[in-house]
Structure formats: C-alpha cells, structure tokens
Amino acid sequence: MAVQLCCVDVRAATLTLNRFRRSGAGPNTFANMDHQATGTRKDRAAVKADEAKVDLIAVVVAVNDSEPCVLTIGQADTLPSGPFALEHRSPQSGLRGWVEQQTGHPLGYIEQLYTFADRDRIGAERQQRVISISYLALTRKEQATGSSKCGWQSWYEYFPWEDHRSGTPPVVLEVLRPRLIEWADGASDAATRRERRQRAAIAFGFDDRHWNEELTLQRYELVYEARLVQEAGSARDASPPTLVHSKSMVADHRRIVATGIARLRSKIKYRPVVFELMPPLFTLLQLQRTVEALSGRLINKPNFRRLIEQQELVEKTGETTAETGGRPAQLYRFRHAILDERPVAGTKLPLTRA
Amino acid sequence: MAVQLCCVDVRAATLTLNRFRRSGAGPNTFANMDHQATGTRKDRAAVKADEAKVDLIAVVVAVNDSEPCVLTIGQADTLPSGPFALEHRSPQSGLRGWVEQQTGHPLGYIEQLYTFADRDRIGAERQQRVISISYLALTRKEQATGSSKCGWQSWYEYFPWEDHRSGTPPVVLEVLRPRLIEWADGASDAATRRERRQRAAIAFGFDDRHWNEELTLQRYELVYEARLVQEAGSARDASPPTLVHSKSMVADHRRIVATGIARLRSKIKYRPVVFELMPPLFTLLQLQRTVEALSGRLINKPNFRRLIEQQELVEKTGETTAETGGRPAQLYRFRHAILDERPVAGTKLPLTRA
DNA sequence: TCCAGTTATAGTCTACATGATTATAAGCCA
DNA sequence: TGGCTTATAATCATGTAGACTATAACTGGA
Structure with a gap:
C-alpha cells in the first residue's frame, strides 16, 4: 500500500494517487460517479465494448519578457483541444491542426505529457469513455499569425x-499555509492529519524545508483537495471553502497545465529545450531570465554563465546588443550541432536545490 | 526542422522521429501504409469520426538471480495486453485485470509509459484506429501463483x-558495428551517411565514446532501421538482411519493451523504485546486483554502499545471512518512511558515466 | 564632464560529492 | 591452518557546484 502510493510516477500519475485518496476519504463527486458508473456499465460491456472518444489537448508554452505564458481559448480558461479524427495521420499532426485552427498558432516542438483515461467523463448521449492525450508544446509568441482567437496568459495567473522569483510569495505563508493546516486538522483521524500536514510541508516547503519548484502538480493536488480552488467545487459541502485567489479553468485543464509546468521545469535541467522558447539570437541574461521565468526562481548569474558556456550549448555570433541598458552584451545562438555531437546532450542548470 | 528532430522526447517519442526519417527515406512498409490509409480514410471521417479501440499493454519487470526479466505470453513473444473496456474503472485497474487473467500474476507498482497512436494498425473489419497505452510494472517473480500460462524471459534475450556487465559484449563490436557501418554507407547521399554513422556511434559508444545505458530505445531503433531484427521485415528488399541473433516479438512489442527498459534505467537513478523488485529483506550486495542487472553495467561496490547508506533509503534489520558464501552480510529493509520524509526522495546511484 | 546606475564578464575560494583504491574483518571450506 | 569468499570501514584525489568579489563597458542625468 504505502509502497505503491509513494512510488507512483511523480510526473503525472499522482493524479491516480490522489483520486484514490479522495475516493477513500469522504464524499467526492468524482469518486461517486466512478462507483455508480461501474455498476450500470457492466451490462453494456458485452454489447459495445472498448469504444472510446480520443481527445488531443495541448499545453502550449511561450516566454515573453520574462513571463511564462500558456496559450488559451475561450475566456482564458480553456486549452486548445479537439478529437483525434481518422483523417489525422498521427496524434501530433492532429494536435497541430486543432491548435492552428483554434488559435492560429503553428507548433514546433511537441512532446507527449500523459494520457488521462480514468476520469469519468462520459460522452454526452451514450455511455462512452473519453480519453485525453495531453501534449506539451513549446514555441514563441511572435510566431502567431496575429489571430485574435487566442490568448496568452501568464501561467502564474493560474x-x-x-x-x-522575488522570494516566497505572500500568498504561500499568509493564505495557503493557514488554510492547508486547517484542512489537515479537519481530518477525522490523527494519522491522516499528520500525513496531510507532512504532504503540505513537503510540497510548499514549510517548516524550514526547501522549496522544490518541480512539485507543481503535487501543490495543485493539495489546493484542490483542500478545496481552495474553484474547480474542486463546493456543492454539498457544509463549510463553503474560501478560495485562494487564482484564475481557474474548465474541467481539469488547470491540472493538465500543472502537469506541463512540472514536466518542463524538470526537463530544462537535463535537455536543451529552453532554446525552443528563445529567439534565434539572444544574450546570456535573456536566456537566464527565461529559465528563471520557467522555474520560478532566481539563478546565480556567474554560475549560470559558466555552466552554459562550458557545455558548449551556445556560440557567440560576434554581434552585440545595447538594448539591455548597461554594457552591451554578446549575442549568442544555440549550437544545434551539439545535439548531434553528444549522446543526449543535457542542459545542466544551477537549479539543484540545496 | 533540425530543432524539432533533435529535441523530441528521448524517452519514447523517438519513435515518431524515426518514423519520420523512414517515411522520408526510401520504401518502408509502415510509411507506405501511412500514405495510402490517409487517402481512403478521409471520406469516412465525417461519417464515423474519432472512434477508437484502446488497448492496454504491460511491460512487467522482475529481477531474479541478477537477471532482469520481462513477463510474456504466447511463444515468449507477446506482452500481456487487452482492450480497455467500459467495465474497467481505470486503465490501471483494467491492466491489472488483463495481466492477472493472462499470466496469473498480480501487479503492484504501475506507471504509464507512452501512448502509441500513430502506428497504422487498423481494426480487422472496419476502418478503425487502435490506440495502445503502455505501462511499466514492477514486481517480484515469487508473487506469481504458479500459473504456467506465462513466462519470464531475460530481457537480454531480446x-x-x-x-x-562483463564488458562490451562481442556482438556489439563483431556484428553490430560492421553491419551498422554497412547500413550507414548504403545511404544515397553523403549527409545521410554521416548522420547514420554518428547516430550509431553515439548510441553504441563507438569511436571512443562512452556507453550510455539509457539509450536502449535509440539502439533498438537503429538495428530496426538497419533491418537487423526480424520485426523490420525483409519483403520486397533486394538484399535480404542478415539478422543479428536475438529473440523477436510480435508487432512492436519489442519496441515497447525497449521503451520500458530505457525508462527504468533512467528512473532508478532518481527515484527509489528498485525496491519494488527486491524481497522484503536483502543484503546490500543483492541490491547492487539488482541495479547492475537493470542498468547492464557494473557498479563500484564501496561507492554504491556509501550512496545507499547516506541516503537513508534502507535500515539494518539486525539479522544477517550466511547464504552469500563469505562473511555473513547484514540484512536490510527498505525504509518506506523516507518517502514521506523527503520531497521526491531520489535514489542516487553511482551510474553517472564519465 | 563626471558620476551614478546598469549590465557584462572574468576570476577566486570553499564545501562537498564522486570515483578509485586500500585495508581490515568475518565467515566458509579443504 | 591457510586460502577463498564476501562484508565493511577508511582514505585520497579530483572535480564541480555554490557563493562571492572584482573589473569592464555602456547609458543617462546632474
């Protein structure tokens, strides 16, 4: 039990983990649906087995002016997505099509994030399962064709x-900490109380622990479980939860964004994917600011430069730019060749928490 | 172009990458099907859009006597799998059901590997897409209920x-190297020849490069592209390829196993998943042998011990065992508590290649 | 013109982790 | 008892990460 709980894939499978926790602990809309559905569906299984609708959904990321952004449609509360249709050659190409159609934005780098299948979204009319394959895409804002159908939102809005980047934000200590402690203490048995407190402390770095920027998904799971975000819903709850101020999204889109952030924050440390978000020419400080925007923490400048330069990931162009205010900076470009030279060339970054 | 090619997710998406390469270079069964199908399907799309069969497929791993094994059915050439049916609460539970039914083996740890959707498996009768969600599962052999329906195969058979572990195996330098060079030189243009040679050198550590055990999938892709494994097929080929001696599997199951191996080899370095494969009590050498079995390389003993002990991943039981031949060894157990104490407690292992 | 402020860039120092190696202890078996 | 096995402790050299300092080059305003 403990074994399985703890060793589930950090990246995204925590979802399953927490679903399990929820369904085991008290009334929850999702968990209930789960049980009901299981009963009624079994009869149908023989008739219309294993048919499913497959959705493709994208977390498209860009960084502009040191602000990491995610591409949304609707009221800035929906991720671009669409069904995986037979005419699509591959899910990737299908995703490109949907995103371009809905936002006018062409995609470059795409990587699969996670396939969500255990949430109980049932097809509108018939008893049908919906499976969502989520992807992380990296681009630059400028590549947009000026379509106004879409919007870029700083992911820190959500x-x-x-x-x-400017120290621990006030909301963590002033709002989240007390609320989470409240939530932890609201558990019926002592073991759960202790476990909840510890989870919160680990995820948010309470009690002299260090902040780990990669735990984005775990943190979202916590605020969700503690019903501090709108998506968690407040129906049938005796004590209406006070929400933490943050922008919400439809369905579980915010959770998917959290999954994408966590993946990206982890990945920039061992693969040179940051460069997908950079313009062709850039200064080392611009590169640093981009990494800082993504990871949400500041980096020591000399160390960053040293690491980047000694890895031969970039090369000088000879040109300089004076747009930075102070002394003109060298303009660098990404050395694409590095990817052919070294096995799985990593971008080591000075982001290893103490 | 080069950007996207190189930055695709190493873990599994290399599949897409290489599919692309193949379809761009010469006749290939898969690539051709791709094109044909795209044409004929488009008409149907409006009528019966986005319906799909979803398959669950498992790479179940166990280690016995320093031999890493994968669970198979049939002629040791098939992974346990089955359709994701409506009666399944979640894909994980569905997978557990299929594996237990087909092999009699209960599963503990499960993590999602990758969702394959772009290969052109079409449903037998009707034009229908098949999507496979693959999972990596870790267990121990002893947990089997003695069912003879299944078989454990050393993954080094495939x-x-x-x-x-005993140095570079002869097959690499004596067979693979010449064949791969042959294949590389068989390309029509010089650029492709150079690129192929470099890919082979990186993946297999030729030309004084270091062996990187995590590149299992890339290596399989190479031998597949060079048509050195049976799955690649030899029909319609002027020069029948000489196969490298290795056990093959049905469809793309071997590729899925390669994906699982790569994931596991990477994961044991930063998360304590090895313990899922260990008995409750074990000696440090047994633990080391297990890690060595998985990673396929030897580890420095004192360093391994130091790393394991200082991470507080294990604790002494006080008991000792004399079954090891020499001086009796301490029996340890995994400290499950570590998972609650530390954020995303990692198992650092002295496997960082120089 | 000079100074304050900004950024760029080079270099230093320390702590610690890693890799390689050696030494000693404790059992078995011939 | 001695030689074999393995366990376990300790040492040493190397390299790298993190923190810090110093200098260079430009802008804009007093």
Missing part, C-alpha cells in the same frame, strides 16, 4: 504560489 | 547488446 498558479500564483509558483512564482518565487 | 537485447543481447544491452548487457555490459
């Missing part, structure tokens, strides 16, 4: 507690 | 070039 996760204000994730930005630690 | 990938003989992956075991470097």
